[in-house]
Amino acid sequence: MRIVMCILILFFSWSCHQREDKSSCEDSIGVYTFANYPIGTAINFEKLYTDSLYTEIGTKQFNSITAENIFKAEYLHPKETEFNWVQADSLVNFCTENNKRIHGHTLIWDEQLPTWIPEFKGDSADWQELMKNHIQTIVHHFKEKVKGWDVVNEAFNEDGSLKKTGWLIKIGDDYMEKAFNYTHAADTSALLFYNDYKLESNPVKRKSVITYLNKLRNKGVKIDGIGLQMHISTSKPTVSEIASAINEIVQNGYLVHLSELDISINPEGKEIELAKELFVKQAELLGAIVSAYNHVPNKYQYGITFFGICDKYTWIRSYLKRQDYPLLYDDNYLPKPAYCTLKEALKSK
């Protein structure tokens, strides 16, 4: 009898423990509820209407939404005199109904342009008018609905020089200043961001961006924050490099948005064995990043946005054509160690 009791006690304590383990990682309560800043995801619009689990998890877990693609020029401004609001409005309605913040990505970028823009013929003044109309029509349409805009995306080279983008060539070196001013004029309440990759790992590029934005600010241009895209991997950059990048931005008085976070476990696209350690390493790095971000004064925390929900839809597979597992949920929508660690790191703030 005593033996049976012991076995029963052991069984119950084991099953409780199992449940505790599981519940610490279950996605029944949104991970964002543990944070005192927004936790976002980039949303693939098509999946939102075709994959119910995707929509369920996206709605439950995150309170800030960035469109992965449909706010880009090729979608919103397909022809010179034509804007297409159908999908973007539908996403905005979804966000409003579900109480999600909307982050606008992106107004001025040299990629995902409709063909008419690179083909446009005109002098510098005509190009300036084109840019003004593009920005202001969009920003005005979403006025007071979109909380913050990535006004300019990816405008610097790795050596810190300005990229010779079509916008720069046609409008001139001051195109960014104009872009920020046009955006501000169209919605004075919107927060305005400069967004780029490798700012967290390349101090030369980062310093150059900050110096450039500081100069614009000194001229009275409104720039509120900097988006660190954070397409990183478990092998680089280091946590201390990331923490320095975050601190430098804060010290310069900019909001910090970790804007497109994903952590590759296979940056070289090799044939890899999916060993548990890889996912543990990914989780540990994410935990450390979140802890570093928790130290940012709240007024500079615009939030952390993941670049997707589940591994199966990552842009790394579809666009970069590399087998990888960079997000919080696996291919079957099971939360990964990174998800659990995120929750823990947010709780322990």
Ligand code: XIL
């Ligand atoms: C990517 C999207 O994920 C892809 O679906 C699209 O085909 C190309 O663009 N930096 C950015 C994002 O600022 O807009 C990019 O998104 C990824 C890199």
